[in-house]
Amino acid sequence: MSSYLTSVLIFTGINLIAVLGMFLLMGLTGLLSFGQVGFMAIGAYAAALGYTKFGLPFGIGLLIGIVISLLVGLVIGTVTLKLKNDYFALATYGFSEVIKNVLIYFSSFTGGSMGVFGIPASVTLPLVAVIFLVGLVITRNFKVTKLGRNSLAIRNDELAAQVMGINVFKHKLSVFLLSAVFGSVAGSLLAFATYYIEPNLFDWNRSISLIVIVFFGGINSLTGAVTAGLALTLLPEVLHFGAEWRMVIYTFIIIVTMIFRPTGLFGRWEISGRQMMDWFRNRGQRSAARGRG
Amino acid sequence: MKNEQGTILHVDNVTMRFGGVVAVNGANIRLRRGRLAGIIGPNGAGKTTMFNLISGVYTPVEGEIRFKDQAITGKSPDEITHLGISRTFQNIRLFEGLNVYDNVKMAASCRSEYSFLEAILGLPKVWKLEREVASEVEYYLDLVGLSGYEKVWPENLAYGLQRKLEIARALASKPELLLLDEPAAGLNPTEVQELMEIIRHIHKELDITILLIEHHMDMVMSICEELWVMNFGAVIANGDPESVQQDPEVLKAYLGS
Amino acid sequence: MVKCLLLQQIINGLSLGSVYALIAVGFALVFSILKFSNFSHGSVIMLSAYLGLWFSNNFNVGLLPTLLVCILGGGTLAVIIEKIGFKPIRDKEGPLIYLFVVSIAISMFLQYLMTALLGGRFFIYKPLLKTSAWRVAGLTIPVVNLAMLGASVIALAILLYVLYRTTIGIAIRAASTDLFTPNLLGINIDLVVSVTFFISGALAGISGLFLGMSLNVYPQLGGLVMKAFIATVIGGLGSLGGAVIASFMLGLLETMITAYIGGAVTPMVSFAVMILFLLFKPEGVAGLLGLSSGTTTQKL
Numbered sequence: 001m002s003s004y005l006t007s008v009l010i011f012t013g014i015n016l017i018a019v020l021g022m023f024l025l026m027g028l029t030g031l032l033s034f035g036q037v038g039f040m041a042i043g044a045y046a047a048a049l050g051y052t053k054f055g056l057p058f059g060i061g062l063l064i065g066i067v068i069s070l071l072v073g074l075v076i077g078t079v080t081l082k083l084k085n086d087y088f089a090l091a092t093y094g095f096s097e098v099i100k101n102v103l104i105y106f107s108s109f110t111g112g113s114m115g116v117f118g119i120p121a122s123v124t125l126p127l128v129a130v131i132f133l134v135g136l137v138i139t140r141n142f143k144v145t146k147l148g149r150n151s152l153a154i155r156n157d158e159l160a161a162q163v164m165g166i167n168v169f170k171h172k173l174s175v176f177l178l179s180a181v182f183g184s185v186a187g188s189l190l191a192f193a194t195y196y197i198e199p200n201l202f203d204w205n206r207s208i209s210l211i212v213i214v215f216f217g218g219i220n221s222l223t224g225a226v227t228a229g230l231a232l233t234l235l236p237e238v239l240h241f242g243a244e245w246r247m248v249i250y251t252f253i254i255i256v257t258m259i260f261r262p263t264g265l266f267g268r269w270e271i272s273g274r275q276m277m278d279w280f281r282n283r284g285q286r287s288a289a290r291g292r293g
Numbered sequence: 294m295k296n297e298q299g300t301i302l303h304v305d306n307v308t309m310r311f312g313g314v315v316a317v318n319g320a321n322i323r324l325r326r327g328r329l330a331g332i333i334g335p336n337g338a339g340k341t342t343m344f345n346l347i348s349g350v351y352t353p354v355e356g357e358i359r360f361k362d363q364a365i366t367g368k369s370p371d372e373i374t375h376l377g378i379s380r381t382f383q384n385i386r387l388f389e390g391l392n393v394y395d396n397v398k399m400a401a402s403c404r405s406e407y408s409f410l411e412a413i414l415g416l417p418k419v420w421k422l423e424r425e426v427a428s429e430v431e432y433y434l435d436l437v438g439l440s441g442y443e444k445v446w447p448e449n450l451a452y453g454l455q456r457k458l459e460i461a462r463a464l465a466s467k468p469e470l471l472l473l474d475e476p477a478a479g480l481n482p483t484e485v486q487e488l489m490e491i492i493r494h495i496h497k498e499l500d501i502t503i504l505l506i507e508h509h510m511d512m513v514m515s516i517c518e519e520l521w522v523m524n525f526g527a528v529i530a531n532g533d534p535e536s537v538q539q540d541p542e543v544l545k546a547y548l549g550s
Numbered sequence: 551m552v553k554c555l556l557l558q559q560i561i562n563g564l565s566l567g568s569v570y571a572l573i574a575v576g577f578a579l580v581f582s583i584l585k586f587s588n589f590s591h592g593s594v595i596m597l598s599a600y601l602g603l604w605f606s607n608n609f610n611v612g613l614l615p616t617l618l619v620c621i622l623g624g625g626t627l628a629v630i631i632e633k634i635g636f637k638p639i640r641d642k643e644g645p646l647i648y649l650f651v652v653s654i655a656i657s658m659f660l661q662y663l664m665t666a667l668l669g670g671r672f673f674i675y676k677p678l679l680k681t682s683a684w685r686v687a688g689l690t691i692p693v694v695n696l697a698m699l700g701a702s703v704i705a706l707a708i709l710l711y712v713l714y715r716t717t718i719g720i721a722i723r724a725a726s727t728d729l730f731t732p733n734l735l736g737i738n739i740d741l742v743v744s745v746t747f748f749i750s751g752a753l754a755g756i757s758g759l760f761l762g763m764s765l766n767v768y769p770q771l772g773g774l775v776m777k778a779f780i781a782t783v784i785g786g787l788g789s790l791g792g793a794v795i796a797s798f799m800l801g802l803l804e805t806m807i808t809a810y811i812g813g814a815v816t817p818m819v820s821f822a823v824m825i826l827f828l829l830f831k832p833e834g835v836a837g838l839l840g841l842s843s844g845t846t847t848q849k850l
Contacts, residue, residue, distance in 0.1 A: 086650050153388045159350065212655075
């Protein structure tokens, strides 16, 4: 595999991990958040500074990032999850802006807007693939258990969900924290895949990309979110779009999707193990039949 | 004291105001365990507000509500549901993102004893509890006659079936007290007959207390053992259907003389 | 000297506040009717700034004709955005959050389209005003801001007249309590929404022209709508009076913090104030002052 392709796949995988977090939060639970990049920044800086300042290995930095994200997420979630719709979205935007500004402000430690240099690019494709698969299994388990049902109920009708016995705030907070972990892990991986990070890597555009992917694939479909994540990360890369045109296309896609198919391209459709088995079995039978004929 | 022990729900001098409007005014209800009872009254009499107070959607400005001799005033709706009160809504509020089966399963599994962490890690315990809940779901769907509709999206169900699904969902949280808010609204006469059978059946089979709000007088008179009549936020009469029907206050409220 | 500096900061704060006020009123107007935060308002501001620039340079005209073109252009643009982006979702009775998402997507789309087409370049208006600033007793008073303040006041006066003295205005106010009330009165809801968007867009057109004159023209110009959003929240959801008062408060607050603490913390403080209001005083300044906010909250 060429090193270019490997690096494209690594970044795609990292993006997909962030997409999983967004899918849980915005897709299933209906919490439109611009805060995911804030947690990515925390994860990235924890891992990067852990290495450059304290010589900590990647794994430790990743864990520190998770712990900080959980603590910060607990505070931010407790405050913002009481807000409704637009206000939650913009309060989380405020949070990620604050994180960015803190990273710029405390420049003696964080490198300010110059960023952090000299991070070893030690993240490999297999590592990203394994972490993504673990994330995928977690997200799938979430969706098919009571957690997923509670999320969808809350997204659909918060009051009815509460009357049916769900502690809405507690559930939202749990999802918020889980997605913060996904964001943080994606951020740590990103830092160790790029040599260099700076606060502006974690801006509003990155949030928008994640939101576009989840809405495009379908807020109800994990299959859709992952497929859309693959397509929308790989395509512009392969077609060599500039950053501006990429955002023009992304935002155009979301406008068209929201207007014509607000449930996303995949709607409620999920690929399942059984369907795949059936498909392969049928194919096997067909080819066997052809063999006999 | 003996009488008190048999009372599952106390509504004591409860008042609810919205701005300057008094929706419920010093109302009292004592509901005996095991009853199939009803609240009737003209539109705007405060019946649904009463349900919202009992189920914790609103907190009364005055008075106290006790369930199984425990004060539930000020508790949140989910806490109250866990204590054993469940309800349906006058304007159907099913979860459109979940199919018929999952609507019921949501309510049934809400208290499943596995944690957030156990669920996302997919421990064997989780799948075992999920399977147990599945059979419960089938039971409740069967009880209201919705077997075979599992995969259907609720918004695609006929109106009468949506009402039944709401009842199945409410039952799935295993209430001791079931509140039905106008379960027969919008149903045709055949469906009303069917619904009455279902309610009677549920009452007997599950041995629970049922309190319903209804405008269909035939239905109320034939299935309820006890009635409360509300008008302008106050309870103006209480008793068995026959005596309530004779009550001069009630006649006045209904005939508007 | 210190006193003079403080006075200058107050003037700067009020100037900034007048910018925010004009944006916030257009923003709050749509919010009061459709109950969502319309971020495409920013792109109307940005495109109006380009429109005014092109018009004044190409036809070599003065401030007033340019202002008129920006008002008409902004209003039309806002109506087009409503018809293409929001109406389909409103017709399908999609959730409010979808309108919000589309409004953000539209503003991003237009912003990046302009960047992709014109590059991130800054364009400069030819001087439309004779003097750029007055100097009085050691203080600098920017004329653009004074003009903006004047335009804000006139625009708001006209807006109040329309809202309280005309049929369509009364319909708009009725719609702000319940979108379907005008329908009962025999007034077409779509018309009310279109007129509202036109007025809001016209205000954005005025903001765009003056912002373009004072800050130059670039694709991210519409980003200032975030401040209007904060001002609207602090003002009290959907209250026009509250939004104006809060805009000036926010302008002063930001100027003071930037002057005495440092620019890096300014956005944090603004957001913190907004969140505090949302959590503890959701009815905002309007609620504190007893102005009507035009929003009703119902649980069931």
